[in-house]
Amino acid sequence: xxxxxxxxxxxxxxxxxxxxxxxxxxxxxxxxxxxxxxxxxxxxxxxxxxxxxxxxxxxxxxxxxxxxxxxxxxxxxxxxxxxxxxxxxxxxxxxxxxxxxxxxxxxxxxxxxxxxxxxxxxxxxxxxxxxxxxxxxxxxxxxxxxxxxxxxxxxxxxxxxxxxxxxxxxxxxxxxxxxxxxxxxxxxxxxxxxxxxxxxx
Ligand SMILES: [Zn+2]
Numbered sequence: 118x119x120x121x122x123x124x125x126x127x128x129x130x131x132x133x134x135x136x137x138x139x140x141x142x143x144x145x146x147x148x149x150x151x152x153x154x155x156x157x158x159x160x161x162x163x164x165x166x167x168x169x170x171x172x173x174x175x176x177x178x179x180x181x182x183x184x185x186x187x188x189x190x191x192x193x194x195x196x197x198x199x200x201x202x203x204x205x206x207x208x209x210x211x212x213x214x215x216x217x218x219x220x221x222x223x224x225x226x227x228x229x230x231x232x233x234x235x236x237x238x239x240x241x242x243x244x245x246x247x248x249x250x251x252x253x254x255x256x257x258x259x260x261x262x263x264x265x266x267x268x269x270x271x272x273x274x275x276x277x278x279x280x281x282x283x284x285x286x287x288x289x290x291x292x293x294x295x296x297x298x299x300x301x302x303x304x305x306x307x308x309x310x311x312x313x314x315x316x317x318x
Contacts, residue, residue: 120165120308127154144171151180165308167191168300187303188310189227193220199291208283211276215247215288227307234302241301244292248285249277 119126129146136142154161163184166172168191176185197220204212223241230237243260245253249272251262267275278285291297 118310120163129153140171143169144175147172148175148179163306163308165306165310167310184306185303186306186308187300189224189304189307190309192297192300192304193223196220196223196291196297199294200288203287203291204284206283206287209287211278211282211284212288214276215278218247219288219292226301227304230305230307232305234305237305238298238301242293242298244285244289247278247288248280249275 118124127150129150131142131146131149133139133142136145151161151164161180161183163186164176164180165186165188166176168187173185176183197216200212200216200219203209204216226237226240230240239255243253243255245251245260246262246264251264251267253260278288
């Protein structure tokens with residue numbers, strides 16, 4: 118799907134006999150399709166996928182000049198699953214009410230980073246708000262949350278996670294996962310896959 122027009126510009130049909138296995142059909146179809154576009158002289162700058170490992174490998178090894186972006190929807194889905202699992206651990210049920218906020222936060226980080234990977238990761242790793250801290254210092258710079266100031270009543274009523282609680286530690290592990298932080302660098306353009314549109318989400 119072309120990102121600027123949302124039009125399907127290419128379709129590849131692969132027979133199972135063409136690939137070594139059924140799993141191999143996806144990268145084969147992807148590669149053939151992309152090569153067809155390039156052969157036609159179309160300049161492909163960015164390709165957005167659901168982060169399927171075989172496609173990731175094909176792009177990295179065969180088309181290193183193309184910027185490979187991941188659809189935040191797929192990554193968000195994975196984070197949600199991990200947080201739900203974490204919330205079932207002992208003393209971790211307080212994670213539950215925060216799950217929606219965390220996934221919204223990821224969406225916001227990607228949609229506002231404007232291609233700046235460093236800023237995206239800084240925003241994502243900022244675990245202050247969830248502890249009820251809305252102003253903080255980082256590397257000698259003053260930072261604050263982007264939401265309007267909370268009233269004393271709002272601040273008191275909301276259930277924040279305590280820094281030394283099991284729930285906060287479990288959430289911290291999910292947020293700081295090394296592979297996730299690497300993936301975020303490929304989500305700076307806030308691009309989506311065709312499926313996102315077709316699903317009507
Ligand atoms: Zn805040």
